[in-house]
Amino acid sequence: MEAGSFTADFLKQNHDLYSAATNHSFIASIRDGSIDAQNFKLWMEQDYHFVREFVRFVASVLVKMPRDSPECDVDIILGGITALESEITWFRKEANFWQIFLERVTLLQPNKDYCAFLKQLEGSDTPFTVAISAFWLIELVYCVSFMSCLEKDAKTPFELISTVKRWGSPEFHDYTLKLMKLVDKALENASKDEQKQAHEACVRVLELELKFWDMAGFVLG
């Protein structure tokens, strides 16, 4: 059997898990407008703290990029870091609107687990190929999930439009395609062992994204 690209093969082989992570009931509740404000606030509190760890992770991906990478490839990651700065600013502003006190939040277990996984990927024993693969998929799950909330028949509440546009916009989708190309280029010449490690890290990303949505959609009180 002729193998395709890493990313296409991965999504094909893990279709059910990918589908579960990108068609979650939490996202469906945003899309149909039935979402409870408490659940949205819970997601936002937890995600802000996830993103703080994610900044370090993306920085580690940049540091691991091979020295002979084309500048335009480095700039894709740099652009990702730049976007995270405005994302952090946006989170603070949004938190203010929703009366969330970000500094008082306690991390829930699924978020702790996800952050611990990111920390592991940040370590120098995780190769660039593995880290960039996980990076691509983390962004893709958010992109595909939130894109569904912008479809013509979606009834996303107007207060949540800025949230879904952040990750569901055509620009963000473009960015995930650029990351996908970086991954496929990096994995094409990687050893079988690194390909396997990258595959395993991506499976873990899907499991953790799924648990993160479960946590956000959990009905309080």
Ligand SMILES: Cc1ncc(CNC=O)c(N)n1
């Ligand atoms: C849990 C999770 N996964 C992916 C993203 C999207 N990346 C950066 O914002 C996110 N914010 N949170």
